[in-house]
Amino acid sequence: MRRRRRNSVGIWITLLIVFVLLVIFGFFFWKVFTVKNSPEFNGETKTQYLFIDKENSEGYYIVVDKTMRMVNIIKVKNHMYHPEFSKEINFSSPVLSLEILKDMFNTNAVYSYYAILESGRVLELSKKYGFNSTNFGEFLQRMTSRGLKLFDYFTLDNVVKIFRPETTLTKPALAKLFDALGKFSVRIRELPTITKSSIKIKVGDKTLERLYIDLEKLNQLKNEIGG
Secondary structure, three states: OHHHHHHHHHHHHHHHHHHHHHHHHHHHHHHHHHHHOOHHHHOOOEEEEEEEEOOOOEEEEEEEEOOOOEEEEEEEOOOEEEOOOOEEEOOOOHHHHHHHHHHHOOOOOOEEEEEEEOOOHHHHHHHOOOOOOOOHHHHHHHHHHHOOOHHHHHOHHHHHHHHOOOEOOOHHHHHHHHHHHHHOEEEEEEOOEOOOOOEEEEEOOEEEEEEEEOHHHHHHHHHHHOO
16 A cells, blocks of 8 residues: 555656646747747748947947848937938937938848937846946847847846837847847948037037048948848
8 A cells, every 4th residue: 555655656756747837838839939930039020129328428320131131230329410412310319310221221121129228227237147248249249159048038027127218128129139139140330420529510409410421432331231
């Protein structure tokens, strides 16, 4: 009788362990599947991002082209001005700046996202992935070697929170970018300007800053990246 009871208890323990493992596996699969099966992640369309690193006064316009397996990263500065469009890239208006960059590079992106990183946020973000970067450009370069790992899907919620409240990023959008950085070809360029520093122009009582884009070099850049 004792042997039967021991065998019975052993069977129930085994079944319980199997059940717990199935629940863990199911939760693991669901976490990954919901992100990877999202149209934002899985779609063959182009996705564009604008990250503004306020601490370093830099912006990064990123286009992920899944069809071409290519990531183009264009470094931009505040108050860049397109003389033909008569439009300014202003970091205080990220949505408008994204539209200007989209038109400038003829990017037929379906999904668009922006994020403004306040002081200290780049370091906080980089530590999530084992780095100590204080510059977003350096963080992006590090991610080209690392990419997105399987267990990173479980931390996406916390990573997206680092960007809030000034962001439109979603978990699938961020996962797509980090995954592409590790798997696709990556080209990093700077948006060319005529002068290194912005020019101050007085219009009535207002003082405007203008950093004029070099249109000839811009066309060369567009040819390089296929824009």
